[in-house]
Amino acid sequence: MTMAAERTAIPSPPGAIAPTESLSRPLIQIEDVSLTYGRGEREVQALSRTSLDVPNGDFVALVGPSGCGKSTILKIVAQLLSPSEGHVFVVGREIGAVAIRIGMAFQNPTLLPWLSIRDNVMLPLKISQPFRRDWRRKKNGEYRDRAEALLAKVGLSGFAGHYPWQLSGGMQQRASLCRALVHEPTLLLLDEPFGALDQFTREELWDVLQALWMEQKPTVLLVTHDLRESAYLANRIVVMSARPGRIIVDERVDYARPRSIETTFRPDFVELNHRLRSLIFEARAAGPGAVPAGAAA
Amino acid sequence: MKNTERFASTALIVGFFLVWELACIAFGISEIVLPRPSQILMTLIERWPALVPHTVQTLYTTLVGFALGVGIGVVIGMIIGSSRVAYNVAFPLLVGLSSIPKVAVVPIFVLWFGAGTVPAVLTAVVISIFPVVVNVATGLATTEPELEDVLRTLRASRTDILFNVGLPRAMPYFFASLKVAVTLAFVGSVIAETVAGNRGIGNMMLIASANFNVPLTFAGLFILAAMGIGLYLIFAAIEKRVTGWANRKAELAMG
Ligand SMILES: Nc1ncnc2c1ncn2[C@@H]1O[C@H](COP(=O)(O)OP(=O)(O)OP(=O)(O)O)[C@@H](O)[C@H]1O
Numbered sequence: 410m411t412m413a414a415e416r417t418a419i420p421s422p423p424g425a426i427a428p429t430e431s432l433s434r435p436l437i438q439i440e441d442v443s444l445t446y447g448r449g450e451r452e453v454q455a456l457s458r459t460s461l462d463v464p465n466g467d468f469v470a471l472v473g474p475s476g477c478g479k480s481t482i483l484k485i486v487a488q489l490l491s492p493s494e495g496h497v498f499v500v501g502r503e504i505g506a507v508a509i510r511i512g513m514a515f516q517n518p519t520l521l522p523w524l525s526i527r528d529n530v531m532l533p534l535k536i537s538q539p540f541r542r543d544w545r546r547k548k549n550g551e552y553r554d555r556a557e558a559l560l561a562k563v564g565l566s567g568f569a570g571h572y573p574w575q576l577s578g579g580m581q582q583r584a585s586l587c588r589a590l591v592h593e594p595t596l597l598l599l600d601e602p603f604g605a606l607d608q609f610t611r612e613e614l615w616d617v618l619q620a621l622w623m624e625q626k627p628t629v630l631l632v633t634h635d636l637r638e639s640a641y642l643a644n645r646i647v648v649m650s651a652r653p654g655r656i657i658v659d660e661r662v663d664y665a666r667p668r669s670i671e672t673t674f675r676p677d678f679v680e681l682n683h684r685l686r687s688l689i690f691e692a693r694a695a696g697p698g699a700v701p702a703g704a705a706a
Numbered sequence: 707m708k709n710t711e712r713f714a715s716t717a718l719i720v721g722f723f724l725v726w727e728l729a730c731i732a733f734g735i736s737e738i739v740l741p742r743p744s745q746i747l748m749t750l751i752e753r754w755p756a757l758v759p760h761t762v763q764t765l766y767t768t769l770v771g772f773a774l775g776v777g778i779g780v781v782i783g784m785i786i787g788s789s790r791v792a793y794n795v796a797f798p799l800l801v802g803l804s805s806i807p808k809v810a811v812v813p814i815f816v817l818w819f820g821a822g823t824v825p826a827v828l829t830a831v832v833i834s835i836f837p838v839v840v841n842v843a844t845g846l847a848t849t850e851p852e853l854e855d856v857l858r859t860l861r862a863s864r865t866d867i868l869f870n871v872g873l874p875r876a877m878p879y880f881f882a883s884l885k886v887a888v889t890l891a892f893v894g895s896v897i898a899e900t901v902a903g904n905r906g907i908g909n910m911m912l913i914a915s916a917n918f919n920v921p922l923t924f925a926g927l928f929i930l931a932a933m934g935i936g937l938y939l940i941f942a943a944i945e946k947r948v949t950g951w952a953n954r955k956a957e958l959a960m961g
């Protein structure tokens with residue numbers, strides 16, 4: 410857990426957030442956060458003194474065994490849950506004090522069933538500022554076009570007018586990814602966004618997401634079970650232990666961008682995947698908090 | 707409904723009246739006991755000019771009472787459904803109140819407001835409030851927290867969440883309750899008219915039966931049936947248009 414200190418600050422991309430402190434402060438600082446669900450008999454400790462810094466513009470992949478608290482971390486950062494202990498800072502201030510634009514794709518698609526796919530994707534534009542101001546004027550023009558352009562990118566161009574129940578699980582998931590991206594968020598929280606997709610669609614969407622990140626430089630926290638995915642997309646891979654989750658490995662990934670499928674055949678890419686695989690395997694077996702032997706990286 | 711099914715139900719209705727007609731003839735049933743459908747129809751046509759004001763009166767009290775009842779019901783339902791706690795606290799009282807036979811309040815209304823239109827409207831109000839309150843509150847209180855989370859990550863206010871998730875989500879429940887409420891409002895106003903009215907179909911039927919004008923009494927019944935079915939169909943059609951998305955999955959609670 411010393412890696413955080415060693416990391417050099419990544420320069421803030423233009424237009425992300427204005428305050429000068431964003432240059433020195435990480436966008437998100439999670440400090441010794443614990444979270445317990447339920448009470449008494451049914452108490453489950455999901456996180457135990459977890460710490461993680463995410464600099465502005467970074468792309469972090471969060472991997473770990475099922476049930477270790479990955480979704481919980483995303484929900485804390487999105488302010489859907491408050492930690493039982495510990496602190497979360499956004500641009501150096503207590504979470505909630507600073508308003509940043511968040512785009513979140515949940516583990517389930519969670520599309521609103523009474524809205525068409527297009528209206529679902531446009532929802533963030535209707536709710537969050539500054540888009541909300543022009544909602545009435547632009548909802549049938551610019552915003553609509555923007556939603557439809559995104560849908561086309563993920564292969565859903567003919568389905569804008571459909572309702573969620575008319576789409577397959579993987580199609581719904583892609584629509585929910587569009588909803589997370591449509592308002593060009595500063596912080597993207599993606600919870601297994603490609604989980605329900607086949608290998609080929611998934612790899613296509615990796616490139617969509619990579620292109621988008623290179624263009625807009627949002628800060629990304631991506632939860633995934635697919636190690637190739639994490640190594641392909643992220644600047645940093647963070648491995649969590651079994652529940653209660655804490656961070657046991659924090660690994661930089663420095664392949665040049667744009668990465669392509671060719672990258673995944675490189676020997677060092679394959680080697681990285683093997684190493685991560687065995688780390689997670691050990692984390693599963695060893696249980697909470699144990700730092701596997703090979704984690705000195 | 708498939709075409710054959712639609713044909714079958716039409717045939718069943720026609721058959722019902724045919725059997726009624728033929729049975730009356732075959733067993734020589736007097737029109738003082740059970741008039742034949744054809745006699746009722748004749749009476750309806752003959753007395754139509756006199757029946758129209760009563761029909762209008764009943765329809766008027768029903769719709770006014772229904773509209774007020776729905777308005778009040780939506781507001782109370784929104785308050786109760788606004789939080790899980792309010793819902794859990796208020797629900798037992800709600801169930802208790804809604805299981806009182808609402809017609810029992812008619813004498814009280816007569817006591818307070820005298821005979822006439824007012825008790826009929828009020829009875830319709832009271833009777834149509836409950837299904838609406840129960841359904842709106844249930845629809846709001848059972849909203850999936852995941853759907854609210856979607857809005858919360860966008861820093862939506864409570865009002866935003868209510869208008870973009872809560873209310874649309876409660877719509878199928880609301881419209882299901884409208885169908886029930888409009889039929890009940892009808893029952894309410896007719897009973898009030900019967901007990902303490904000076905106009906309306908209920909009152910007209912009471913007078914006709916006192917005069918042993920049985921065909922006219924039945925004619926009143928036919929008018930009530932026609933209005934009841936008509937109102938139900940109108941609201942069922944609106945429901946289908948507005949909440950088509952829910953027909954695939956949601957099971958609706960009934961008030
Ligand atoms: N709403 C809840 N109430 C009670 N316990 C919960 C709740 N949500 C999660 N948990 C518990 O917290 C732990 C962490 O859950 P979380 O959803 O964060 O896991 P995860 O790492 O996202 O797992 P997965 O990879 O399977 O999605 C789980 O073991 C689960 O038992």
Ligand SMILES: [Mg+2]
Pocket residue numbers: 479480481516600
């Ligand atoms: Mg999860």
